[in-house]
Amino acid sequence: MSRIILSFILLVLFWSINFRLQAQLNGNNLAEYQHGRLPNDTSSTSTLYDRLVANYNYKFLKASATIEQFNTPLAGSSYVNLSQFSLQYKLKPLEIKIGNYYETIGRGLLLRSFEIPGAILQDLSYRSRHYFNRDLLGISAKYNYKNFKTKILYGNPLNYVFPPTQSFNDRRSDAIFAINAEYSLKKQTIGIAAMKHTNGGNENVFLMGNVSGSITTGISYYTELAKNVSDFKMDDFSTQSSYAFYSSLNYSKNSFGLSAEYKKYNNFLIGSGINEPPALIKEHSYKVLNRSTHVLQPTNETGYQIELFYTFLNQSTLTFNNSIAINQFGNRTVFQEFFLEYDFPISEKHSAKVFADYAEDPFKLEEQRVSAGLSTDWKVFGNSSIKTDYEFQTFKRLGKKYQNHVCVLGYAYKSNIICNIVAEYSDDSFIVVGGSKIWIGGYLKYQVNDKNTLQVFAGERRGGPACNAGICYEVLDFKGVELRLTSRF
C-alpha cells in the first residue's frame, strides 16, 4: 500500500511540475487535534486526524487524490491511507472516471453515495477516526447527448462503518454493476436502471423506473419504483418480495409552497446498506429534534411527509411539517411528528424563531414527546450580533417523564468570528444512568481569511444521533479540547 501511495504522489508531483503553467491545482485540507476523553475512558488521549484532498486539472483531464492520516497512542488504530484516487476524462458528451467516484441512481432507492462535509466518524470499537462518506471504487462512464443521458457504473461501494485500518474486503464487500438511462422531452423525464449486486455468494438483480417533471408552473412530481427481480416475479408485491416505491408532488403559488411525499419500502436493504431511500422524516436543525429523529427501516416502512411553507410580506416564514412512518416487525409501530416553526423579524435589525413539535416515537419508547424553543438574533453595534437559543423537550417512557434542555449564548462578528457557549441538561435514563447530567462547552470559529478557518471546542459535548445532509450517524460524547484547521488551496 505504501508503494502505491508513494508512486501516486510522485506521479502527481511530476505532473504538477511539468504542467503547472497550463494546469491547475486545487484542493482542501482538514486537520483536527483532539485531547480528551470519549465515553468509558478513564484518562485523556491526544489524537491527530488529517485529510488532504488534491485535484489537478489539465484541460479535459483531472487527477484527484485524498490522503487520510490518523495518529493515536492506541495500538492498531493509527493509519496513513490513500483513501481516494481518481483519473477523469470529461469532454462533452463523454465523461469517464476511474478510481473513486460518487454516484447516486434516481432518488437513492438502488444506490446512494455521499460525502458529509466536515464530518469525522469515530466509534468505540475501533477507536479510529475517518471521514464520513460512501464512495465507489471502480469505473464510471457517462454519455450526455441533448435530451438523452446515460451512465454505466461498476465498482465497490464503501461501507463507512469500517475505518481504513480494516481490510479492503471488509470495507468494500459489496460490488455493483449498473446501467441508468434518462430521456427528457419538454419538461418531462423518464428514467430506467438495472443493477446487479453481489456480496459474498449472494447475487441479486434490481430494476428501477422513474418519471418526473413539471405539469404546469408551480406543480411538479417525481415517482420511482425499484424491485428485486432475481426471482423473475415482476408483478409480485407481496410481503415476501423486495421492492421500494417513492413518490412526491410539489405545489407552489405566490408565497405558498407544498411538498407531499409517500414511501413504501419492503425488504429493500441492499447488501451492507449501499442504498438510502428517502426517509421522509424532517431533518431538523434544532438540537433536541435533530437527535430525536426516526431512523429509516428500509426492510419494512410505509409513510408520508407533508411540508408547507408560507412567506409573509415582511419576510417572516411559517413552516409546518407532518410525517408518519409505519413499521411492521411483529408489532405494528407508528412514528408520527407534527412540527411548526415561525421565523420572523423583530425589527429591521433583529430576528427571532419559535418552534413547537409533537411526536410519538415507539422505537425509542417515547410517548407524547413535546419540544419547543425560541432563538433570537440581535444585531448590535457595527457588524456584531448576539444570538440566544433555548430548546426544551419532554416525553414519557414506561410511565416516567424525562426532560432535555439546550441553552446557547453566542456572539458573531461578521462571519469572521463566531463564539458560542452551549449548555445541555438531560435526565433521560437512556443517556444518564440514574439522576441527571449537564454538559457545558465553548465553541470558537475564526475565519482567518477566505482560505483558512480555525475552530476550537473546549468542554463537554453531548453525543447521540446526528443528521446532516439527509444522512444520520452516531456522534460520541466528548470531554476535552478540539482544534480544527480547515484550509482551501
Place this chain on the structure above:
Amino acid sequence: MKTLLIMACALFSYYGLTAQNVSNFEYKDLENNSRSFNELKGEKLTLIDFWATWCKPCNKAIPELNKIYDLYKGKGVEIIGINCDGPRSISKVAPLSKSLQIQYPVLLDINSELKSELNILVFPTLIMVNSKGKIVWIHEGFVSGDTEIIISEIEKQLKEN
C-alpha cells in the same frame, strides 16, 4: 514516507496560490430545464450560492441575495443558486424556493458534484467569479451584517474589472 507526504502537502499548497477557475457546468432548474453556467453567468461577475433547504443560515441569506440581485441586475452581475439537497430533501427545494420568491435561477446539484469540484466545505458558501471564470472571492456562512460585506466586495470587484 511521512517526510514525503509533508513535502507533497507543501508543494500542493505552494502551487495552489493561483485562484481556481469555474468550468462550465449544467444542471436542471426547478422547472426541469437543463441550464448551464455559460448561459447564466454575468457579463462582469457571477455570484454562486451553495445552499440546502435544511440549512437555516442558507435560508436566512436568500432574501438578502434577492435584494443584491435586484440591486445589480442589469449591471453585469448575475446570481446562480446551486442547491445541494440530497434525495432525502430535494422535493422541498422547489416549493421552498418559490415560497421565498428566489429571483435568480436555482440549479439542482443532487450528487454534490459541483460542490466537490469547487471544494465547498460548508453551507452556505458564496463564490464570486469574474468574467474570465476565475474565483475572486469566497464567503462562508451567513450572519447579520454579511449583506454589506457582499455588496462592498461586488463594488470592489466591479472597479477592478
